[in-house]
Structures are given as structure tokens and as C-alpha cells.
Amino acid sequence: MAETRSQQESFDSDRQQVGEVYAQALLAAASQHGVVESSLEQLESVCQDVFSELPKLRLLLDSPRIGPADKQRVLDKAFGGQMETILLNFLKVLAEHGRLDCLAAISAAYRELYNESTGRVTLQVTSASEMDQARQAQIAQQLGEKMNKTVEIELTVDPDLIGGTVIRDGDTVYDGSVANRLEQIRQQAMQRTTQQFQEMADRFSTEDDS
Numbered sequence: 305m306a307e308t309r310s311q312q313e314s315f316d317s318d319r320q321q322v323g324e325v326y327a328q329a330l331l332a333a334a335s336q337h338g339v340v341e342s343s344l345e346q347l348e349s350v351c352q353d354v355f356s357e358l359p360k361l362r363l364l365l366d367s368p369r370i371g372p373a374d375k376q377r378v379l380d381k382a383f384g385g386q387m388e389t390i391l392l393n394f395l396k397v398l399a400e401h402g403r404l405d406c407l408a409a410i411s412a413a414y415r416e417l418y419n420e421s422t423g424r425v426t427l428q429v430t431s432a433s434e435m436d437q438a439r440q441a442q443i444a445q446q447l448g449e450k451m452n453k454t455v456e457i458e459l460t461v462d463p464d465l466i467g468g469t470v471i472r473d474g475d476t477v478y479d480g481s482v483a484n485r486l487e488q489i490r491q492q493a494m495q496r497t498t499q500q501f502q503e504m505a506d507r508f509s510t511e512d513d514s
Contacts, residue, residue, distance in 0.1 A: 323409025330394050330410070331417050339388045344418050346387045350395075351411045354382075365404050375399035424454045428472040432465040447471070 334343040355362040361382060365375055376396045383392050398404045419425055427447060435443075440457055448455040462470075471478040 319406045319409045320413070322403060322406045323411075323413040326394075326398070326403065326406065326410045327413035327417055330391070330414055331421075333390050333394065334388070337388075337390050339390055340418065343388050343391045344414055346391055347407075347411050347414060350383075350387075351408050365399065368402075372400045372402070375404070422454070424456060425451065425473065426456045426458060428460070429457045430460045430462050430465065430470040430472075432461070432463055432467050432469075434461055435459060443469075 330343065330347075331340065334340045361378070364370060364378060370378075376399050379392065379395050379399060383395070395404070395407075398407065398410075415426070429440075429443065440459060444455045444457050447457075
């Protein structure tokens with residue numbers, strides 16, 4: 305079981321590395337033709353919307369039984385005239401090299417490169433309850449002013465937080481939830497209780513020695 309998990313982690317790491325290399329190539333090509341943003345939007349739409357709505361298309365493109373030439377024809381039929389030529393040709397290259405399975409990793413890496421080049425950052429915000437668009441925009445503006453960047457937020461809801469929000473910026477987490485504050489209070493109370501017991505034990509030990 306541990307070996308299988310290790311193999312999966314290694315496989316995911318390989319995909320991430322491949323994704324970064326291909327994303328850099330796509331960004332360079334899209335930059336030359338002035339279609340960086342539109343290519344990003346279309347690539348994310350393919351990964352998030354098209355494949356979820358057309359799972360058979362994804363299975364067909366992922367199948368090792370379908371040759372590269374056939375996959376390129378499928379791509380032409382599915383996306384021809386509906387996306388930037390640069391992106392369509394890029395997908396064909398992925399099909400030719402059997403790398404369409406890395407498309408999600410490429411999309412994520414492309415988004416990261418785009419954000420870096422435009423001074424943008426996407427933060428994961430977890431709230432105890434739903435937020436309307438106005439509140440989300442307000443939070444994004446406040447965070448953007450503090451970070452001196454254009455902030456976009458991805459909102460998720462977790463009622464266990466009770467109140468407040470948790471903000472994740474990559475590996476950095478800012479936990480301002482009520483649940484976290486209550487946990488901190490509990491931990492502090494436990495530490496005080498432990499310290500009091502230790503002081504009592506030390507005092508009794510000293511009295512016994514005398």
C-alpha cells in the first residue's frame with residue numbers, strides 16, 4: 305500500500321514537472337501572437353468544463369489505443385474554429401507526444417506563470433458560510449491592497465469553521481476562523497493546567513525530600 309502511494313506521488317510529481325515545461329512553451333508561443341489571456345481561459349475551460357461535460361471525449365483522448373493522428377482529428381473536430389489556433393496546435397503536439405494526460409498540470413502551471421507575469425495571485429478562501437459576489441470582491445480588494453497585487457479568490461464553504469475565514473496562499477495558511485481561535489484557547493488552557501499540575505508535583509516532591 306505504501307509502495308503504491310509512493311508510486312502515485314512520483315507519477316503526480318512527474319506530471320507536474322512536465323506541466324511546467326509545456327506551460328512555459330505555451331506561454332512563449334501565446335505571447336508571440338498576443339493570445340496569452342484568451343489561451344488561458346480556453347485551456348481552463350477545456351480542463352474544467354468540456355471534459356466534465358463530455359467525459360467520453362476525455363477518455364478517447366487519454367486512450368492508448370487511439371493513435372496520435374486520430375486524436376488530432378478528434379481535436380480538430382471538437383475545437384476547430386472554437387479556440388485559438390496556437391492552443392489547438394499545442395493540444396495536437398500533446399496528443400502526438402502522448403502527454404494529454406498532463407493537461408490539468410499544464411493548465412495549473414500556465415495559470416501560475418500568467419499570474420506571476422501580471423502581478424496576480426489566486427488565494428483559496430474558506431468561509432463558514434456563503435459569501436455574495438460583493439463580499440468576495442471586497443475581500444479580494446482588501447487582500448490586494450495588503451499584498452500590492454491583483455487578487456482573485458476561490459471560495460469554499462466549511463460550516464465547521466463556525467465563523468471567520470481561512471486564507472491559503474500556496475503553502476502559507478492564515479487561519480482567522482472562530483474554530484481556530486477556540487482551539488488556541490483550548491490549547492492554552494491545557495498548557496496552563498499541565499503547568500499547574502507540574503508545579504504541584506514539584507512542590508510535593510520538595511516537601512517529601514525535606
